[in-house]
Amino acid sequence: MSAAGHCWQCNQSTSGQLFCPACNSLQPPPNDYYALLGLERKLNLNTQALQQRFYELSRRLHPDRFMQRPVEERQYSLDASSILNDAYRTLKDPVKRAQYVLKQAGFDVGEQRSKDVPPELLEEVFELNMALEEMRGGDNSARPQLEQAESNFTRMMTDVDRQLESLFEKYDRSPSRDPLSELRGVLNRRKYIQNLLDEVHAELTPDT
Numbered sequence: 001m002s003a004a005g006h007c008w009q010c011n012q013s014t015s016g017q018l019f020c021p022a023c024n025s026l027q028p029p030p031n032d033y034y035a036l037l038g039l040e041r042k043l044n045l046n047t048q049a050l051q052q053r054f055y056e057l058s059r060r061l062h063p064d065r066f067m068q069r070p071v072e073e074r075q076y077s078l079d080a081s082s083i084l085n086d087a088y089r090t091l092k093d094p095v096k097r098a099q100y101v102l103k104q105a106g107f108d109v110g111e112q113r114s115k116d117v118p119p120e121l122l123e124e125v126f127e128l129n130m131a132l133e134e135m136r137g138g139d140n141s142a143r144p145q146l147e148q149a150e151s152n153f154t155r156m157m158t159d160v161d162r163q164l165e166s167l168f169e170k171y172d173r174s175p176s177r178d179p180l181s182e183l184r185g186v187l188n189r190r191k192y193i194q195n196l197l198d199e200v201h202a203e204l205t206p207d208t
């Protein structure tokens, strides 16, 4: 392992670049998705620019291009390509991106336990479970109620996504723990509503 900030090959300063400005050797890749992609740590990303950056780096880091290079670089290109694929898969999706930023900031983003019903949803969830039970027991009269629930939860999702958008902006304006902690709450709520929607949907259209 070379000294941080210096090329493992020629020992010149790399100024944090992936390829040494002096000898063009590939450097050990950073594990951080934003750092590898050379992007500012923003929650709002231009997905088209992200995709272009991904394609460009995929080409430059492709292991086939390093066949004739020293063993270190061959390994770095494998490592970097693998991190790059994970980075793209994560950052192109706003929810996964937010979870990543939260995790990097030290927040616990473990799966929301299904019994932690958000208090404002308690009544709705109770009624939904009754309707689901009736449907499962073969009582089709609960169908309109489920359809109503489906449209309610869909509307809630739209609200939640709007909240996410505004928290993304808030964080990008002034990156701090406050918007992140709010963000975690909204993501948990989103996950919870998504599970309810999946459940209702599976009951209404069992074959899909």
Ligand SMILES: [Zn+2]
Pocket: 007, 008, 009, 010, 011, 012, 020, 021, 022, 023, 024, 025
């Ligand atoms: Zn170098």
